[in-house]
Amino acid sequence: MTNPHTRNSGTALTPAWFEDIAVNTPATETRAARLGARRPLKGAWRAAWLVNAIRCMDLTTLAGDDTPARVTRLCAKARRPLAEPVLEALGLDRLTTAAVCVYPTMVRSAVRALDGSGVPVASVATGFPSGLMPLPLRLEEIRYAVGEGAAEIDIVITRAHVLRADWAALYDEIAAMREACGSAHLKAILATGDLQTLSNVYKASMVAMQAGADFIKTSTGKETVNATLPVSLTMVRALRDYGARTGVRIGFKPAGGMKTAADALAWQILMKEEVGRDWLTPTLFRLGASSMLGAIEMALETHVTGRHAASHRHALA
Template sequence: MSIDRNPGMALDLDWVSETRVNRSAVERRASTLPGRRTVKSHWQAAWLVRAIQVIDLTTLGGDDTPGNVRRLCAKARNPIRADLADALGITSLGLTTGAVCVYHEMVESAVHALAGTQIPVAAVSAGFPAGLNPLDLRIEEIRRSVAAGAREIDIVISRRHVLTGNWRALYDETRAFREACGTAHLKTILATGELATLRNVYRASLICMMAGADFIKTSTGKETVNATLPVSLVMVRAIRAYQARTGAKVGFKPAGGLRTAKQALDWLILMKEELGDEWLSPTLFRIGASSLLADIERQLEHYLTGAYSASFRHPMQ
């Protein structure tokens, strides 16, 4: 499934300034939603398979090597053991993760390791994770990653523009990133743990979408607080409002701190309830994670056998 890319729109500061977020109400909705919806048995297994399909399987360590990126890519190509896929009856599905996400220096290794598959390589870029490198270098970094074969670019926004209310600067910068991406899809990381308020999260989400983001993403995984359900709720509501006003569909990617199968289900439920079934596919929903896949594979094995295996039986790299 493919959709038209978000073309962006002119900066609308009135819209930005009139946004309001009721924090207590958001926290209440976020804390009660996982108790209001649940999936059991076959449905749970299927939803976990879907969770695998939306994972941006990620390694962003200072100690990344071509070797461990190759092993991660092997996991992306075959996310669960063949016998499990067979028992689930989904062998013909050709199950893979949604993407592999790495630093620029590892793009080439990843592209090479994923040759012959449809799995895109995503590169974190623009001075990830702080976003404080010179602007021209950040733009150049995007160009180099796209040239190296990255089909998706995860940039970090300048948090200082949000914290100082410099929306024009944030818009212009994100526009420039989008142009540098060319045909590669742009995911904008808000680093919500550093934006101080939920209203700032909502406003930054709007600015990024106005500037043409294909996805808005919660976190780098390097902040003290990363993806949470309340910030995710605020961001998906911004996506809904943006679609209502412009017709454009923007994707959502929580990242950082999603480690358990149960969390993955909570986020899928959030997408289904707040945005609808269209956001339950890798086209419009991704989860940035590394160890999550191991827990999902373990839960699927439990679904099939009734027994839990030790986590070391599901190595990632």
């Protein structure tokens, strides 16, 4: 498995852990802004953090016109995300992304293309991106993706459960999805852009972890507002609180809206400042931002050559 840390077995639904939480939005936004305003990393330090961003990236294609050929090309990129001269100049023998994420019908093609690489396949499921399907069908989609070879499942929640504060319904839904995953790791997508308040984001995060989620993830990438630093800070504080109560480390995945090398650094700085360097590994941190890879490649090529790299030299697949 790609995540050797202890699986999250969850807890009983315990509203006392979150019901009285009220997130101070201005304070959260101020803290997030300060993180983004840190002194910029430069030179070899910046390059090392950008390489780590690649290691923690879920390289993703979730388009309506996906084909096995496109997925195979993306998997080739996951196996070798940097050009050989850049890799050698950085002193690296091998570098891969953390995973490749696709639709359930593309899982088998991805598993075949990644055979022997050690890169796992993640699959979205449960009626991605809206989640508006009957629960039995969503559970069957999970089982289908796992049967095709997916080692990780990115599920979507029913947002209405959060908006109605129906925590029992949300808990039962995610717990059933966790069971359907079997040995596959579950990443719970909260679609935070639909949840209206940071307090709802915190509460939904805590319920997802109590129900057994191994990762909590910000967004599908299809919402109007996707990953933001204030939302991410709120979720990371929630997983930190959950860990303090249970001793279990939960992973975090921001997704959507991140496009630049500076974004790759900002989210890693957030993790380092809030939960420490231990989280800056693929077992506990993922970046759902495939378009960011091209920007990181350009930045690393510029670092090793001293010349500005052209964007057309860094197509994703």
